[in-house]
Every structure is written in structure tokens, then in C-alpha cells.
Amino acid sequence: MASHVPAMKDKIKIPESAIRRLSLYHRHLASLQSLGVETISSREIATVYGLAPFQVRKDLSYFGTFGHRGRGYSIIKLREKIGKILGLDRAWTMALVGAGNIGMAVFRYQELRSQGFKIAAVFDSDPKKIGKKLESGVVIKALDQIPHEVQRLGIELGVLAVPSEAAQAAADSLTAAGVKAILCFPSGQINVPKDVAVKRVNLGVDLETLSYFLTNR
Amino acid sequence: MASHVPAMKDKIKIPESAIRRLSLYHRHLASLQSLGVETISSREIATVYGLAPFQVRKDLSYFGTFGHRGRGYSIIKLREKIGKILGLDRAWTMALVGAGNIGMAVFRYQELRSQGFKIAAVFDSDPKKIGKKLESGVVIKALDQIPHEVQRLGIELGVLAVPSEAAQAAADSLTAAGVKAILCFPSGQINVPKDVAVKRVNLGVDLETLSYFLTNR
Numbered sequence: 001m002a003s004h005v006p007a008m009k010d011k012i013k014i015p016e017s018a019i020r021r022l023s024l025y026h027r028h029l030a031s032l033q034s035l036g037v038e039t040i041s042s043r044e045i046a047t048v049y050g051l052a053p054f055q056v057r058k059d060l061s062y063f064g065t066f067g068h069r070g071r072g073y074s075i076i077k078l079r080e081k082i083g084k085i086l087g088l089d090r091a092w093t094m095a096l097v098g099a100g101n102i103g104m105a106v107f108r109y110q111e112l113r114s115q116g117f118k119i120a121a122v123f124d125s126d127p128k129k130i131g132k133k134l135e136s137g138v139v140i141k142a143l144d145q146i147p148h149e150v151q152r153l154g155i156e157l158g159v160l161a162v163p164s165e166a167a168q169a170a171a172d173s174l175t176a177a178g179v180k181a182i183l184c185f186p187s188g189q190i191n192v193p194k195d196v197a198v199k200r201v202n203l204g205v206d207l208e209t210l211s212y213f214l215t216n217r
Numbered sequence: 218m219a220s221h222v223p224a225m226k227d228k229i230k231i232p233e234s235a236i237r238r239l240s241l242y243h244r245h246l247a248s249l250q251s252l253g254v255e256t257i258s259s260r261e262i263a264t265v266y267g268l269a270p271f272q273v274r275k276d277l278s279y280f281g282t283f284g285h286r287g288r289g290y291s292i293i294k295l296r297e298k299i300g301k302i303l304g305l306d307r308a309w310t311m312a313l314v315g316a317g318n319i320g321m322a323v324f325r326y327q328e329l330r331s332q333g334f335k336i337a338a339v340f341d342s343d344p345k346k347i348g349k350k351l352e353s354g355v356v357i358k359a360l361d362q363i364p365h366e367v368q369r370l371g372i373e374l375g376v377l378a379v380p381s382e383a384a385q386a387a388a389d390s391l392t393a394a395g396v397k398a399i400l401c402f403p404s405g406q407i408n409v410p411k412d413v414a415v416k417r418v419n420l421g422v423d424l425e426t427l428s429y430f431l432t433n434r
Contacts, residue, residue, distance in 0.1 A: 019429050023422040027404055048406060086425045087432030105322035111404070111421050117428075156431055157424075180434075181427035183420070187244055187328065189265060197430045199423050203400070204328050205240040206416050207374075208303045210398035211334075212236050213414045214373055215304030217397075 018059045022082050024049060025056070029079040039072040093120040095150050095179065097170040098161035099129050099140050102185050106159055107134065119159070121149045125166065143173065150177035157181050164188040235276045239299050241266060242273070246296040256289040310337040311374040312367050312396065314387040316346050316357050319402050320378035324351065336376070338366045342383070360390065367394035374398050381405040 028048055032040060042056040060078075063085055083089050096103050096119045106112070107119050122140045124130060132140045141149060150158075150173075158174040160167055160182055167186040174182060181197040184190065187205075192198055245265055249257060259273040277295075280302055300306050313320050313336045323329070324336050339357045341347060349357045358366060367375075367390075375391040377384055377399055384403040391399060398414040401407065404422075409415055 016426055019426050020422050023419075023425040024404075026425075027421075031405075085429065085432070087428035088425070092424075092428055092431075101322040101325045105318040106420065108318045109420060112424065115421055115425070117421075117424055157427060181431050183424055183427060187241075188248075195434075197427055199427050201418070201420065201423055202240075203323065203326060203418065204244075204332055204334075205237050206418055207309075207329065207334055207400055208240040208243075208305065208332070209233055209236050210374060210400060210414055210416050211304035211309055212239075212302065214309075214398050215302070217412075 014062050018062060019086070021049070021051070021055075021059050022086060025059070026079060026082045026086060026088065029075050029082070033075050033079060037075055040075055040078070041072040044072075088116055091116045091118060092157050093118055093153055093155050094157040094159055095119070095121040095123065095146070095153075095155045095174060096159045096161065097123045097143070097146065097174065098159075098163075098166075098185075099124040099126075099132075100161060103159070103161035106161060106183075117157070120153050121155065123149075123170075125162075143170065146170075146173040147177045150174065150179060155179060158183070160184045160186060160190075162186060231279050235279060236303070238266070238268070238272075238276050239303060242276070243296060243299045243303060243305065246292050246299070250292050250296060255292055257292055257295070258289040261289075305333055308333045308335060309374050310335055310370055310372050311376055312336070312338040312340065312363070312370075312372045312391065313376045313378065314340045314360070314363065314391065315376075315378035315380075315383075315402075316341040316343075316349075317378060320376070323376055323378060323400075334374070337370050338372065340366075340387075342379075360387065363387075363390040364394045367391065367396060372396060375400070377401045377403060377407075379403060 025045055028045065029040070042060070043053040046053040046056045063081065094117055096107055099122050103122070107122065120138065122134060122138050123143050123146055124140050125143050129140050130142050134140065156179060158179040158181070160170055162170050164186040167184070167188060167190050171182060171190045171192055175192050175196050180195065182192065182199070184198050184200050187202055190198065242262055245262065246257070259277070260270040263270040263273045280298065311334055313324055316339050324339065337355065339351060339355050340360050340363055341357050342360050346357050347359050351357065373396060375396040375398070377387055379387050381403040384401070384405060384407050388399060388407045388409055392409050392413050397412065399409065399416070401415050401417050404419055407415065
């Protein structure tokens with residue numbers, strides 16, 4: 001389909017929809033924690049997202065037992081545990097390929113930085129952009145620098161924000177240099193090695209779910 | 218959940234995943250049509266997206282019978298039919314609230330324009346941005362102009378690209394003025410009337426599906 005995440009060996013396959021809900025729960029727990037709230041029930045989490053409480057309990061159950069029935073969950077512990085599951089207990093350095101409108105919007109997206117995602121390398125093919133120093137001190141480099149920079153910085157996560165025609169070549173450079181997961185904005189087919197995960201972001205497809213709704217309501 | 222699309226009365230409920238696949242098929246058919254290809258089989262469509270052919274046939278079957286088994290589908294007819302289903306046989310004027318990095322990236326996103334989505338009104342709270350004329354001739358207006366402009370232009374589709382704290386008020390203005398579908402970038406809860414569809418775009422959640430993958434592989 002649009003996105004492709006390789007199956008994990010010897011592990012329960014957790015649906016992506018559950019992972020996405022855990023991300024949301026994690027955000028909600030963080031905001032409650034900042035307000036000084038200490039415990040929460042699965043019912044309360046469910047209410048926020050319009051879900052059935054059993055769905056919340058099921059999502060959490062993939063990872064073992066959390067909290068105690070009736071007494072609710074400790075927000076600090078639950079947040080910590082979900083954060084660890086999602087890999088948010090560490091920082092992620094990322095490479096961004098494409099410093100156009102979308103790329104720079106991602107680069108400047110504050111929420112990503114606060115979640116531990118930091119863009120440490122930016123690449124573009126435009127000679128007018130190459131050499132430009134961005135706010136964080138990162139200098140835009142040419143595409144042929146991808147292998148060297150990605151390896152030097154040990155980057156595993158890439159963001160592709162190039163036109164569709166340039167997507168395959170950029171994906172090839174990233175994966176050859178060791179990138180194992182790509183957030184991909186261009187539409188169109190890209191092929192990556194089997195052990196690389198690709199998550200598609202397609203605003204056109206998102207908008208068309210809405211035009212479909214407006215057309216067929 | 219993250220997104221909320223009201224159920225449609227007296228109609229078969231089509232899963233959002235099927236609508237999203239139809240969007241992808243539509244893109245693929247357009248590119249084949251531009252290459253002069255005339256027919257395609259469900260198997261060929263399936264191969265492009267790594268799907269089972271029966272999945273493609275099932276997605277298309279929601280809307281009646283297309284094509285003929287064995288002979289494949291006429292690309293022109295199939296594209297036209299899917300386009301009509303998705304509401305792409307007409308233009309959509311949209312209102313954008315928030316002219317920051319994300320909002321302007323959406324505004325300048327060429328693919329949306331080519332699919333018939335046109336941002337006809339842009340709003341922001343920043344006095345330095347209000348009055349600024351954008352490339353297409355659209356002038357950024359203050360938030361208090363939302364009701365008047367949205368009604369005057371008959372806008373049904375809104376894009377929310379404001380900080381989370383400002384999201385509810387902006388959503389209220391849009392829906393009060395008649396907007397029935399919102400593409401929503403800020404995270405956090407927003408409440409809309411029951412007949413309004415909200416499609417969430419959350420890059421943080423998308424990235425966390427990848428950090429989850431990298432952590433648990």
C-alpha cells in the first residue's frame with residue numbers, strides 16, 4: 001500500500017493503527033503530566049479520542065500489563081513506557097532531502113524537535129540553496145554529499161521532500177548510506193530494500209478523503 | 218480517533234483505506250493516460266501498490282461494475298469514474314487558516330492545484346502578515362474575516378494550520394461559516410459539529426511509526 005513497514009521477526013505484529021493511537025495517548029499523557037495530573041483510566045483516555053475503553057486497554061496490552069484495573073494508570077509510568085515503546089526515550093537525528101516549501105516546513109516544525117527528532121543534515125540539488133546556513137546552524141549540502149554525511153552522522157531516519165521525479169534517486173542514496181526508515185512526501189512509486197520502512201505522507205490523498213465525503217454525503 | 222468522518226446516510230460504508238487506495242489508483246491511471254496507455258487489469262494496478270488483485274477489484278466494486286473480467290479496464294473510463302467518486306470532476310475552493318511554514322507549504326503545493334483544490338482565502342492572526350498579497354493574488358486576511366469571506370466564496374473545505382492553542386477557535390469560525398470538511402494539522406482535541414468531517418495530518422505521529430519500527434526491529 002501507500003506505506004510499507006517490514007514485519008518484525010519473532011514479535012507480535014502490532015497494527016499500525018494501534019501504534020498511531022499510542023502516539024496520541026503519549027501526547028495526551030504529556031499534557032496531563034504538565035498539568036500535574038497523576039492517574040488516568042482507560043475510559044478517560046478513550047473519551048478524549050472517541051474510542052471504546054476496551055480499544056485503549058487492548059492497545060496497551062500489546063506491551064504487557066500496565067496499571068491496575070479500577071485504580072487507573074500512573075501517568076508518569078504509562079507515558080514513560082509508551083515513550084520507550086515508540087523510541088522516544090532517545091534522540092533521533094534525521095536527514096532531510098529537499099529544502100523546498102514542504103522540506104523547510106518539516107525542518108521548522110517545532111513539535112518534532114520537542115519529541116526528540118532533530119534534522120542534522122539537509123540536502124538539495126539547487127545550487128542557489130547549497131551552502132546556505134539554516135537557523136539551527138545546519139548547512140544545506142549537495143545531493144552527492146548524502147552518502148558521506150549520513151554515514152558520518154550515523155543517521156537512520158530520512159525525510160524525502162523532493163519532487164516525484166527525484167524521489168527514487170534520493171531514496172537510493174539514503175538507503176545505500178544506511179537509512180532504515182523514510183518519511184516520504186512525493187507520490188509515485190519508490191523501491192527500497194526489504195528491511196527499510198517507508199511512511200507516506202500524501203496531502204492530496206488526505207484532501208480527497210474530504211472531497212469524497214463532501215461529494216457523497 | 219485521530220480523524221473523524223461522519224457516516225453517510227443510506228449508503229454503503231466504504232472504509233477510508235479503500236478511499237485512499239482509490240486516490241492512489243486515480244493518480245496512477247492519470248500518469249498511464251498521459252503515456253497513452255489504454256487499458257489496465259486489476260492485477261497490474263495491484264502490482265504497483267503491492268496489493269492482492271482481489272483487493273483492487275473489491276475497492277472498485279463498491280461503486281458498481283467497472284470493466285470486464287479478462288479484458289481489463291478502460292483507463293479513461295476508470296479514471297473518470299474514480300474521479301467522479303472522489304469529487305475530482307469539479308474544482309474545490311478552500312480556506313486556509315494559518316500562513317506559517319506548514320500553511321504556506323500547503324498553499325504552494327502544486328499537486329493540490331492540479332487536482333482541482335484551490336486555496337481562495339488565507340487567514341492569519343499576525344498583523345505583519347495581514348494584507349500581504351500572495352503569489353496567486355490572494356490577500357491574507359485577519360481571522361475575524363473568516364465568516365464573511367467563507368460565506369462570500371461559498372467555501373466548504375478548510376485547512377487548519379494554526380498552533381494547537383488556536384485550533385478550536387479557528388475550527389469554530391470555519392464551521393459556523395459553513396465549512397463542512399477540515400484538513401487539520403494542529404494536534405490536540407478539536408470539537409466540530411456532527412456533520413463536519415475532520416482529517417488529521419500529524420507528522421509527529423507519522424514519524425513515531427518509524428521510530429517505533431527502528432526501535433523494535
